[in-house]
Amino acid sequence: MNGSLHSSPNVMDIKLKRGPAGLGFNIVGGVDQQYVVNDSGIYVSKIKEDGAAALDGRLQEGDKILAINGMQLEDQTHRAVVDLFRTSGEDVELRVLKKLSRHMNGPLSPRPDHDSSVSSLGFLAVLAGAAALVTFIYMRHLRKNF
Structure with a gap:
């Protein structure tokens, strides 16, 4: 992995082992299908129950995937990233930018x-x-x- 790519406390490397149902999450985004305005990044849209990502627990809906097995996802189409995931092998390393809390200045209570x-x-x-x-x-x- 390239250590210069987004080195911040919000960036995390996550290793997942592909299970019977794949990696267990869905993605949105890409240069051809922007999910966030002015950002062609790839985002986690859904974590599938009992999938590899859910069992690991670190990847969350809304996280931005920066790289797969060291391959940066900048300027990629959605289809190209899906293909990259499909051919990434059994052990997959993700570099992820964790989503920021929506209540940056809100209450600190863990209560919903x-x-x-x-x-x-x-x-x-x-x-x-x-x-x-x-x-x-x-x-x-x-x-x-x-």
Whole structure:
């Protein structure tokens, strides 16, 4: 592998052993099918359950594949990269640029975003119940006075 290619903490070399179902992931991108605006790179679009990539655990959807077995993927068509994967052998070394977290300045909580909306719905349900109870008591009080 060429060490000068994107040396940063976000670059990782991943070795995978091809399984019965291949390497276990799908790709998108290429010079002919840009997935990211102004970027003809190759990206992981799906990790297949129980495939080699899923079992390894390091490759994630959204990661950019920079090289396969030392062959850089810059300026390659999608088809050429697919062919390169198909002929890469049983042991495949990927150089990957890990996707950046979407919440760079967001909360540090490991809790998924949908938990906060569930909590909000619970709060609204309690608030609606309290309003109904207050209305019921008020209406009952009015009936006694007439």
